[in-house]
Amino acid sequence: MIFHPTQSRLHGFADGALIKKVRVKTAAHLERCSKCRNTVGWLRRLSREANALPLPTPPPELRDRILESLRRGDRVILPVADHPRPAWPGRRVAAGFSAIVAVAIGASLIRAPELASEASELRFYPEHPQRGDEIAIEYHGTSMFAGEDSLMLRAVYRTAADGSTWHEDLPVLRVATLTGLGEGVYTATLRLPEDVVYALFAVEDDRGSRVDSRGRALWELLVYDDDKPDRDALMQKTYDLQRRNWELALETAQQATELYPNHVAAWFALSSLQQLLSGKAGLPRELLSRHRARFAQLERALAQNHALSGADLGGMYGYAVMLGDDVAAERWRERLLREAPEHDLALAVSLSEVQKAASTDPPSTTLAKLERLWATAQSHHRRPLSSYAFDIAVQSGTSEVMAMWLDRYARVQPRDMVLAATELASVPVGRELGISRLRFLLGRLESPDDGRFGGPSPQAVQTDTRAAREVRLSTRPQGIDRLDHAASRVFHSITGFNFYVEGGTLRGSQRKRSLPNQESTGRPSRKATPEPGEG
Amino acid sequence: MVTERERHSTLVKGARAGQPDAIAGLYDLYGKTVYGVALRLSNSETDAEDVVQDVFIGLGRSLASFEGRGSLEGWIKRVTARTALMRLRRQRARNEISIEVGLLASAASSESSPTDRLTLEQALAGLPDELRAVFVLKEIEGYSHREIGEMMGIQPGTSKIRLHRARRELQRSIEGTA
Numbered sequence: 001m002i003f004h005p006t007q008s009r010l011h012g013f014a015d016g017a018l019i020k021k022v023r024v025k026t027a028a029h030l031e032r033c034s035k036c037r038n039t040v041g042w043l044r045r046l047s048r049e050a051n052a053l054p055l056p057t058p059p060p061e062l063r064d065r066i067l068e069s070l071r072r073g074d075r076v077i078l079p080v081a082d083h084p085r086p087a088w089p090g091r092r093v094a095a096g097f098s099a100i101v102a103v104a105i106g107a108s109l110i111r112a113p114e115l116a117s118e119a120s121e122l123r124f125y126p127e128h129p130q131r132g133d134e135i136a137i138e139y140h141g142t143s144m145f146a147g148e149d150s151l152m153l154r155a156v157y158r159t160a161a162d163g164s165t166w167h168e169d170l171p172v173l174r175v176a177t178l179t180g181l182g183e184g185v186y187t188a189t190l191r192l193p194e195d196v197v198y199a200l201f202a203v204e205d206d207r208g209s210r211v212d213s214r215g216r217a218l219w220e221l222l223v224y225d226d227d228k229p230d231r232d233a234l235m236q237k238t239y240d241l242q243r244r245n246w247e248l249a250l251e252t253a254q255q256a257t258e259l260y261p262n263h264v265a266a267w268f269a270l271s272s273l274q275q276l277l278s279g280k281a282g283l284p285r286e287l288l289s290r291h292r293a294r295f296a297q298l299e300r301a302l303a304q305n306h307a308l309s310g311a312d313l314g315g316m317y318g319y320a321v322m323l324g325d326d327v328a329a330e331r332w333r334e335r336l337l338r339e340a341p342e343h344d345l346a347l348a349v350s351l352s353e354v355q356k357a358a359s360t361d362p363p364s365t366t367l368a369k370l371e372r373l374w375a376t377a378q379s380h381h382r383r384p385l386s387s388y389a390f391d392i393a394v395q396s397g398t399s400e401v402m403a404m405w406l407d408r409y410a411r412v413q414p415r416d417m418v419l420a421a422t423e424l425a426s427v428p429v430g431r432e433l434g435i436s437r438l439r440f441l442l443g444r445l446e447s448p449d450d451g452r453f454g455g456p457s458p459q460a461v462q463t464d465t466r467a468a469r470e471v472r473l474s475t476r477p478q479g480i481d482r483l484d485h486a487a488s489r490v491f492h493s494i495t496g497f498n499f500y501v502e503g504g505t506l507r508g509s510q511r512k513r514s515l516p517n518q519e520s521t522g523r524p525s526r527k528a529t530p531e532p533g534e535g
Numbered sequence: 536m537v538t539e540r541e542r543h544s545t546l547v548k549g550a551r552a553g554q555p556d557a558i559a560g561l562y563d564l565y566g567k568t569v570y571g572v573a574l575r576l577s578n579s580e581t582d583a584e585d586v587v588q589d590v591f592i593g594l595g596r597s598l599a600s601f602e603g604r605g606s607l608e609g610w611i612k613r614v615t616a617r618t619a620l621m622r623l624r625r626q627r628a629r630n631e632i633s634i635e636v637g638l639l640a641s642a643a644s645s646e647s648s649p650t651d652r653l654t655l656e657q658a659l660a661g662l663p664d665e666l667r668a669v670f671v672l673k674e675i676e677g678y679s680h681r682e683i684g685e686m687m688g689i690q691p692g693t694s695k696i697r698l699h700r701a702r703r704e705l706q707r708s709i710e711g712t713a
Contacts, residue, residue, distance in 0.1 A: 011699050043702060049655055050674040058570035062584055063562055066591045070555040076593035079617040080600045121690050140692070214690070248688070251621060 004036055005029055014043035075284035077277050079247050120144070120212050122201055128224040132194040135221070139178050139186040139203055144210055151178040151186050154202045154211075158236040159195040163311075163344045165239065178203065197223045197233035198240065231260045238269050249273055264298055264315030267291070271322040288323065295319055299328065310336070310343030318345060347373065347381050351388065363396035374408070382412040390420065397429050406437065547607065553595045562591050565608055569615045575671040576619035578660055586619045616672060617686055623664050658708040662701055669694050670701035 005013070005026050012018045013026045030037045125136040137153065145151055153176040162170065178186035192199070199221045202213035223233045234256040241249035250273040256266035271291050275283055283291065302308060302316065313336040320329035336346050350373055358366045370389040377385050386409040393405040402424065409420055425434025546564070549557025566587065573586035590611070601610050659667055668687065672678045673694070680691040680698075687694070 007703075008699060011702065042706070046655075046702060046705065047674050050659075050670070053655065053675065055567050055571040056574050058566055058587060059580075059584065062570075062587060063559065063566065065584075066562060066588050067555050067559055069588060069592050070553075070558060074592050075596070076589045078590065078593035078597040078614050079621055080597045080614055121692050251624065 004033065007039075010036055010039050011043060014040045014047070073284075074286060075278075077250075077274070120203070120214070122203065122214070122219040124221055128229075129192060129221070130225070131197070131223050131230070132192055133223075134189060134191045137176065137178065137188045137190065139188075141184045141186060141203070141212065143184075144212060145184070145203075145205060148205055149180045150206070151180070152176075152204050152206060152208075153178055153188060153190070154204055156200045156240075157193065157196045158198040158200075158240060159193075160197060160232040160236065161195070162236060163239070164242070175201075192221075192223070197230050198236040200240065228259055229255070231256065231263055231266075234259070235263075235265055235269065238266075238273075242273075246273065246277060250277065262298070262301070264302070264312050264319060267294060267298065268315040268319040268322065271319060275322055291319075291323055292325075295323055295325070295328070306339075308335075308339065310340030310346065313340050314343045314345035317349075342376060342378060344381070347377060347385075351385065355388070358392065363392050366392050367396060367401060382408070386412055387420075390424075394424065394430055399430075399433050402430055403433055406433070543607070547598060547601075550595045551598045558591055558594055561594065561611075565611050566591075568608060569611060572612050572615045572671075572676065573619050575659065575675060576616060576668055577622060578664065578667060582622060583619075586615065586622060589618055590615050612676065613686070616676065616678075620668060620687055623668065655705070655709075658705045661708055662704055666697050666701035666704060669697040670705070673698050 009018065009022065009026055013023065013030070018026060030040060120142050121140040123138045123140075125138070126133065129135055139151065139153075141151070152174050155173050155175045156170050157173060157175075158170065176188040176190040178188045180186050186203075200218040201221070202211055202218055204211040220237070222237060223230045225231065225233075234252055238249050238252045238256065241252060250270070253266060253270040253273055256263060257270050260266055271283070274287060278284065282288070298316065298319075302312065313332060317329060317332035317336045320326075320332055333349060336343065337349060340346055341350070354366060354369045354373070357369075361369075367389060370385065370392065373385060374382065374389070386405055390402070390405040390409050393401040396402075406420055406424060421434050421437040424430035425438060542560075543564075546557045546560040550561055569590055570583055570587050573590075574580065574583035577583050577586060594611070594614075597614060601607065659670065662670065665687075669683055672683045672686065673680070678686070680694040683689075683694040684691040689697075
């Protein structure tokens, strides 16, 4: 009985894409098998003939149409890059679209230690699940995970309640264990929580030291509503992409407006992204007038509705701002603050007003206003709020107030505690408090692998409303990264300790001399900062 | 005397400045190529014309991102492919085109030429969008699976699978009419 190569192998042979060993073996088979030889021959002829297809000619009037459009001033934004990953831009859009400007770099799936694999694949069955569905997952890995019996599936889950929160600010969860079936194939099943509409996945080994995040693009899963993507899923995808891939964010927002033409937030997101990509020149005239017409239609439909959601009110306010309609913006701003003060944009507006008044208000007044906002702010609002309040507290010069806001900031953003403490220690008024916090943190760094340093403690995680699910951050590399990259220089200047990474381990050493005018700060934790040669 | 290279450079400069004449000059040079890519990817003359129109209207502003490392023609073709694919994706979202394609059971016939019984153009036009796009980008435009993956937002492995499916479908179309 003759065993023929698979069709896939014959295609690979025709393309010249097989490795030498397989190519030689296949060639040997082809020498004696006319059937397979004919298949390869056919494929090669197909390729040649496809290449030789004549170029079609565009209709002659097309050139004139293009020139006429150019003269009219029409503008088009072309997709010039596949996966642009620029930083999130200007204040206007950021303040409107993404609620509040973030101040720190957060943990995320795409900041994990990266060993991307080109050929790996993560498949979901069903490909288009409904909310709460059970999903079978199949991972086809590469040699990156050779020898691993099981792998971990990490995810960022997004729900409608996440609003426009940035990707980096959401917890990374370990959602399933992938069991190896051999030949690089791993499987798992998981049930999507009912409220999850959009999820992003990466695969890692048990220690989190090797991560396949699809070349940082991640694998995504979009929840469907019958036969089309769920409205909230599309919005969450748009928000998630806002700092990762503008082109795809724009495309997703566009899809959301096409599938859900009455969804205000989608129009707001679309106009924000178009505005962003248009740069200083602003939205092209034709586009602007289309948006204005759409806004007018939405306003006619919603003005008399007094049971609108915060998302709708915020969307109308943001959309009006984007279109430069100050009168409408004021009208919707009032409604937003009155009817949905807890909404992302309402908080952004309130905070912005506090910030505006801060130039004339004494710090104590500003802090009192911030205290009131703090009382109603939801958990994901508290990070930027406490960050700003901390700045004002530093201006106030009162160490108790500084300590209070620093601790609040640390609670909502524990992984940036080092940054906050070093920042505080770098200003004269906060030096003492900052150093004491840094000493405390260093004391907690009990081992180079201490997960508590770079990420939330297990207790903190459990108090997080989202974190009933299993949570695990790749804290060790992130902790090193933060120390090494952001804080070590300031830290060194204050405490006299250097941090460096050697053989994947965090080490420390005490400097030989003290900087002028700085008191000795003593020696922190033994294990974290061994003397040279000690460990 | 103005060399071809200088003329080309002047056109690019003028296009970046938004001069219609310069864009018309680039259209004269690359319009046919752009239309070819657009037509094969979109499978519709109307859509292809829209894509070409979009490409040349947006070209001036987009040229800022052309760093001159490769050829301008290659860059324009790539932008055209992305524009056409984006349009296809939007249409797909509306129409939910199925890409399920049955596997071809029969082996290839012996010495037949792919275009003996049905023209390749016709068979290509009959392919589902996702399969045709991969086939056109790989076999006609010469992109690697990795590049195709980046353009289409799919894995290189998926691109390979789609290429295989496309070829099988073409074979079935061509030979099925025998």
